[in-house]
Amino acid sequence: xxxxxxxxxxxxxxxxxxxxxxxxxxxxxxxxxxxxxxxxxxxxxxxxxxxxxxxxxxxxxxxxxxxxxxxxxxxxxxxxxxxxxxxxxxxxxxxxxxxxxxxxxxxxxxxxxxxxxxxxxxxxxxxxxxxxxxxxxxxxxxxxxxxxxxxxxxxxxxxxxxxxxxxxxxxxxxxxxxxxxxxxxxxxxxxxxxxxxxxxxxxxxxxxxxxxxxxxxxxxxxxxxxxxxxxxxxxxxxxxxxxxxxxxxxxxxxxxxxxxxxxxxxxxxxxxxxxxxxxxxxxxxxxxxxxxxxxxxxxxxxxxxxxxxxxxxxxxxxxxxxxxxxxxxxxxxxxxxxxxxxxxxxxxxxxxxxxxxxxxxxxxxxxxxxxxxxxxxxxxxxxxxxxxxxxxxxxxxxxxxxxxxxxxxxxxxxxxxxxxxxxxxxxxxxxxxxxxxxxxxxxxxxxxxxxxxxxxxxxxxxxxxxxxxxxxxxxxxxxxxxxxx
Numbered sequence: 424x425x426x427x428x429x430x431x432x433x434x435x436x437x438x439x440x441x442x443x444x445x446x447x448x449x450x451x452x453x454x455x456x457x458x459x460x461x462x463x464x465x466x467x468x469x470x471x472x473x474x475x476x477x478x479x480x481x482x483x484x485x486x487x488x489x490x491x492x493x494x495x496x497x498x499x500x501x502x503x504x505x506x507x508x509x510x511x512x513x514x515x516x517x518x519x520x521x522x523x524x525x526x527x528x529x530x531x532x533x534x535x536x537x538x539x540x541x542x543x544x545x546x547x548x549x550x551x552x553x554x555x556x557x558x559x560x561x562x563x564x565x566x567x568x569x570x571x572x573x574x575x576x577x578x579x580x581x582x583x584x585x586x587x588x589x590x591x592x593x594x595x596x597x598x599x600x601x602x603x604x605x606x607x608x609x610x611x612x613x614x615x616x617x618x619x620x621x622x623x624x625x626x627x628x629x630x631x632x633x634x635x636x637x638x639x640x641x642x643x644x645x646x647x648x649x650x651x652x653x654x655x656x657x658x659x660x661x662x663x664x665x666x667x668x669x670x671x672x673x674x675x676x677x678x679x680x681x682x683x684x685x686x687x688x689x690x691x692x693x694x695x696x697x698x699x700x701x702x703x704x705x706x707x708x709x710x711x712x713x714x715x716x717x718x719x720x721x722x723x724x725x726x727x728x729x730x731x732x733x734x735x736x737x738x739x740x741x742x743x744x745x746x747x748x749x750x751x752x753x754x755x756x757x758x759x760x761x762x763x764x765x766x767x768x769x770x771x772x773x774x775x776x777x778x779x780x781x782x783x784x785x786x787x788x789x790x791x792x793x794x795x796x797x798x799x800x801x802x803x804x805x806x807x808x809x810x811x812x813x814x815x816x817x818x819x820x821x822x823x824x825x826x827x828x829x830x831x832x833x834x835x836x837x838x839x840x841x842x843x844x845x846x847x848x849x850x851x852x853x854x855x856x857x858x859x860x861x862x863x864x865x866x867x868x869x870x871x872x873x874x875x876x877x878x879x880x881x882x883x884x885x886x887x888x889x890x891x892x893x894x895x896x897x898x899x900x901x902x903x904x905x906x907x908x
Contacts, residue, residue, distance in 0.1 A: 544629050549610070692790070711758055733823075
């Protein structure tokens, strides 16, 4: 084994070589992958989504980049057919890789019920970072260089760059370096200012990539002396102009209007305090249970209020750890059925709003820490049971809120992705559950006294009347928390 036998090879194992070209491309790809993986975990996706995506993407991207290059250099490769597969000699056109990668991504994410535009936003800025690394592979191979310059041009450059840019008896402009630096700058700008200040429509970060890289490549390509050509035109500059136009049109929202890229969100609802008011009922039930199992305890009002929110199992474990939990739960369910018709009330505006949303074709589900049988009692009392497409109760959740697992389970039950998802709830746990998968969180507060506490958890929207939901979900926007990356 020999390290660095020449400027192009990283390590040699006899006749087997690992080149700097491969190291740079793979390093950039893996760093971009790690950044994407970090974000999709915040969005509530399983890590396998990108794990299964990376290898075929790399393979197809490299294949596309090579085919693109060979097509436009066919006059050479038609005479040297054996060189077509020799990618270690260089000759990968990034535009070909991007086109092939986008086509594969469309297929892959469609198959996995994931929004392509959301992944476009996530992946493309990180591609700029990968490209910044990849250009150093061109440096190692002494390609992607510019016009002849004098030795004094490199007065302020490190000597290793100057020496490597001495090609065919002349010093050349390090255009690989210009593009690498501009790609890095574009990544930083889109990842900070672009996402936080300029993002309006889903796909915008991807379109920012098109504009930034289009301008970058157009400028740098004009300095290069090894461009792929069609007649007297540089192919990369033609593609760059097309990318800039596509990016600008996309940022204006034109494609969204033409192709109907705005989607109706899936609407998921909490129960207690959101669509029904059962606090008095729950308090009465636990009062009865305490009278049977802990008759000497006198419950305060704060204790009674605290029973709304946690699951029945959590309350049993907290107050009755030595009792038969199954019997207490059965008693709770029986008492709920007894008291519900007199003590469970519909939140004003819920029945009409849910009926209108159902008639307009929205998918509507319920996700609550209550058990399914009790949720169905509430839905029946309110009169909206026929409008609800799925119910996820405590027994269906891998973990109770604030885990987002119940929201994910609801999307699975509805056979939809969770990229366009609204969750409406009245507690901090509800807001956290939505944030834990970057869903669009709507905090519902019927009382102004609760507003301050809910705002601490920074929901996407706060409403005081349930009927406001009907107008909100008709807005043209990305139905996710666009602040979470």
